[in-house]
Amino acid sequence: MxxxxxxxxxxxxxxxxxxxxxxxxxxxxxxxxxxxxxxxxxxxxxxxxxxxxxxxxxxxxxxxxxxxxxxxxxxxxxxxxxxxxxxxxxxxxxxxxxxxxxxxxxxxxxxxxxxxxxxxxxxxxxxxxxxxxxxxxxxxxxxxxxxxxxxxxxxxxxxxxxxxxxxxxxxxxxxxxxxxxxxxSGIANKEKQKTRQLYAEGKVGREELLKSEMGSYHxxxxxxxxxxxxxxxxxxxxxxxxxxxxxxxxxxxxxxxxxxxxxxxxxxxxxxxxxxxxxxxxxxxxxxxxxxxxxxxxxxxxxxxxxxxxxxxxxxxxxxxxxxxxxxxxxxxxxxxxxxxxxxxxxxxxxxxxxxxxxxxxxxxxxxxxxxxxxxxxxxxxxxxxxxxxxxxxxxxxAPAQSGDPEMLRPASDPFQPDGGMRLVKGNLGRATFKTSAVDKERWTIEAPARVFDSQEAVQAAFKAGELNRDVVVVVRFQGPRANGMPELHKLTPPLGILQDKGFKVALVTDGRMSGASGKVPAAIHATPEALSDAAGTPGPLALVQDGDVIRLCAHTGTLEVLADLSGRTPAPAPAPAMGMGRELFAIMRAGADGAEKGGSAMLALGGL
Known part of the structure; x- marks a missing residue:
């Protein structure tokens, strides 16, 4: 062997x-x-x-x-x-x-x-x-x-x-x-992606977008x-x-x-x-x-x-x-x-x-x-x-001795890149995951002023108003397991991608989730500790970040830090827990959840596992 x-x-x-x-x-x-x-x-x-x-x-x-x-x-x-x-x-x-x-x-x-x-x-x-x-x-x-x-x-x-x-x-x-x-397989992925971006830019309507999506998920x-x-x-x-x-x-x-x-x-x-x-x-x-x-x-x-x-x-x-x-x-x-x-x-x-x-x-x-x-x-x-x-x-x-498509599948001796493309980044903003395999290497380091939001809808509104047309690290907080159940934040992918395509240096830092469908923008995701205070009443560092603070995110060095002194700052107030859609029934799971690095689970935490 x-x-x-x-x-x-x-x-x-x-x-x-x-x-x-x-x-x-x-x-x-x-x-x-x-x-x-x-x-x-x-x-x-x-x-x-x-x-x-x-x-x-x-x-x-x-x-x-x-x-x-x-x-x-x-x-x-x-x-x-x-x-x-x-x-x-x-x-x-x-x-x-x-x-x-x-x-x-x-x-x-x-x-x-x-x-x-x-x-x-x-x-x-x-x-x-x-x-x-x-x-x-x-x-x-x-x-x-x-x-x-x-x-x-x-x-x-x-x-x-x-x-x-x-x-x-x-x-x-x-x-x-x-x-x-x-x-x-449905319509070509590049075609679907192009239609999504055109819709985000307002160049095609909802009917064309829906036809494209149904051509993919069919x-x-x-x-x-x-x-x-x-x-x-x-x-x-x-x-x-x-x-x-x-x-x-x-x-x-x-x-x-x-x-x-x-x-x-x-x-x-x-x-x-x-x-x-x-x-x-x-x-x-x-x-x-x-x-x-x-x-x-x-x-x-x-x-x-x-x-x-x-x-x-x-x-x-x-x-x-x-x-x-x-x-x-x-x-x-x-x-x-x-x-x-x-x-x-x-x-x-x-x-x-x-x-x-x-x-x-x-x-x-x-x-x-x-x-x-x-x-x-x-x-x-x-x-x-x-x-x-x-x-x-x-x-x-x-299984085949040779890849049937070297643009998709390669031998371990001749990989697409020498590492697996999932990095731990850490610093005074906590610990987070950076998926480098989806991001061009020249974008692995971003240092720019922060713009802080408490929801992805607020990010979209700022994007539509033209407020993000600059080098920016978008911080989206109060999205962790204890805050709101840690939803995925894919509404962020199209606007941030557009900003990046315009030539701006753009990154995302969040205590929320993104998945294997996440895009090409450098992102520190699943940040832990999350912004919402833990059971002992201690807020996560993301709750202390303010607009204009310079944040450095670097996958090369594994760095996630704000270049500012956070001591003495008052943490931002957390949004009230949302009601409706049965979310109130999950309050006990939010309250008991542990950090993302441990699995974001109330069941495991309270079960002593």
Whole structure:
């Protein structure tokens, strides 16, 4: 086996050492749960009768045999194009389970909101905490404790992290994630981007913009840009929680159905009653989490995972921070450019070699852990393959030896850039994430006067009034988890991009979120501590910044600082919590949330994780 890169080895050793006690406590809990919940026959007859009552033809198998029973936890709804295909999955999965002498039940559904629908709207303030709601809903589904394994149906932004977090608390069982695949490619990404910018400049109307958007988001399946949803799928393969090559096979195709069938059959093999038990708690270890980080960096994936990865890790007793991501980024080369970082979408990426090519390159170059336990037979080596149909049989062949498109996918020996493009910037304004892979290198350092706002709508108003036509660092504060649930701030991308195109030096500093769909403007995002005062009443430094303060942001040196003395200043008053759209129901989650670097979670913080 190729020797591991020394930086990756060092980060791995550091994470394992830092997590020693918490990981041991987690594994001890999972061992006790396995002993305590090892056999549903320990349940009373009335309990079991309730569990079997709706199973119809499967009742005799469940009640009078030792057959395996699988929980299906589904994020189906037909509001999300990516999740619409899941409506037909459970009935098919029950048939696939019967083929191997097992049964399956929909144990529960979890909420699944679309950030594309709520982008820039009030509902976006529920988005981050929907992840915790999904984790808790997963726990409710699994609390029936009559299952031998978990089949998890989820794809999009907060849904996969939430499913992982919830399922890990039942890690004495095996878990298989089953995707549904991306929609076919629509209009060219450059054409869509051009129409968006023309609309922002007032040169085309809303009807033309809507036609353009619907030409892109047009049918069932995952949106095809490489944002958080598709980054989720990439990470599930890097962690070994999905079948090899299954992320980007289109919905409603024979190959997609064959992969779903194979996933159910594999779950039967790796369950605690199967021939090759592989509990999730053993699959998701420190190396698997770091593989997810490495895949994120190598492919230029969503910066949302700077928040989700620490949260998922905590659910498994693993402590991950942004310094770990920064150090990994210095060693992991960028080998993929997928829209919005490149011109082609995930369908083009898959056709060019996809995840099989990426994983084989990373493991082969000593840039990822090849020795992790996965759900697939053969470990990480199996993930250097891709699925095909040979007649009606599912087969796996070696991924292409050469990239099918060197403008999108390159070998580790000849990357697009030598680092992974996600930097930690820090200083007297706190710690934040800077996604350098999307930004031209000459813009990695910006020093300019600040203009401070408390909402993205205020930024838009100032832009329209011509007040930002100058070198400027736009500060948008009171957007963190405790303030308003940390919504994504993509209303900022078009106006800031226009200012940059006019030749101004422009940067963004915010305690809010941006994702893998973020643009070309240098940005320090997810700033922590956030502006709103913490539980002890201490405000974050962003609350002390004033218009005109010079801010220096530099990805080269990892700097985020205001060139002013903040001592003695009175913090700006926080806006009153917004009401409506159910936001008031999430007040307890805002009040209990910890910082973005820890995952921005009330559930984990208050749960002692």
């Amino acid at each position: 190729t020797q591991l890169h020394p930086t990756i080895a060092r980060v791995t050793e550091r994470v394992i050492a830092r997590s020693k006690d918490s990981r041991a406590a987690y594994l001890d809990l999972m061992a006790r749960e396995a002993d305590r919940l090892g056999d549903r026959a320990a349940y009373g007859c009335s309990n079991l009768a309730h569990a079997y009552a709706g199973a119809e033809n499967d009742q005799p198998t469940m009640a009078f045999t030792k057959a395996q029973n699988f929980a299906i936890v589904t994020a189906y709804n037909d509001m999300l194009s990516a999740h619409q295909p899941y409506g037909r999955y459970p009935e098919a999965m029950k048939l696939y389970a019967r083929e191997v002498g097992a049964t399956a039940q929909v144990a529960g559904g979890v909420p699944a909101m679309c950030d594309g629908v709520t982008q820039g709207m009030d509902g976006m303030e529920l988005s981050l905490f929907s992840r915790d709601a999904i984790a808790m809903s997963t726990a409710i589904a699994m609390s029936h404790a009559v299952f031998d394994g978990m089949a998890l149906l989820g794809i999009c932004d907060k849904i996969v992290p939430g499913l992982v977090m919830g399922a890990l608390r039942f890690g004495h069982l095996p878990a298989v994630f089953i995707p549904s695949g991306p929609m076919p 049918s069932p399946g995952t949106c095809t840009f490489f944002g958080t949803a598709n980054s989720n799928q990439m990470m599930m393969e890097m962690m070994g929680l999905q079948l090899p090559g299954s992320s980007f096979v289109s919905p409603n195709t024979p190959l997609r159905s064959a992969l779903t069938r194979a996933a159910v059959h594999r779950l039967a093999q790796i369950s605690r009653k199967g021939s090759d038990p592989r509990p999730m708690a053993q699959v998701v270890d420190e190396k698997a989490i770091l593989n997810a980080c490495i895949g994120l960096l190598a492919t230029g994936g969503s910066t949302n995972h700077a928040i989700h990865l620490p949260a998922m890790a905590r659910a498994a007793g693993i402590q991950l921070d942004w310094q770990d991501l920064d150090d990994l980024s210095s060693a992991v080369p960028l080998i993929a450019r997928v829209y919005p970082n490149g011109s082609g979408d995930v369908n083009h990426f898959h056709a060019a070699g996809g995840m099989g090519y990426v994983i084989r390159e990373l493991v082969g170059a000593g840039l990822a852990h090849g020795d992790i336990l996965t759900i697939a037979d053969g470990g990480m080596e199996a993930y250097g393959t891709e699925p095909f149909l040979d007649g009606s049989d599912l087969v796996f062949r070696a």
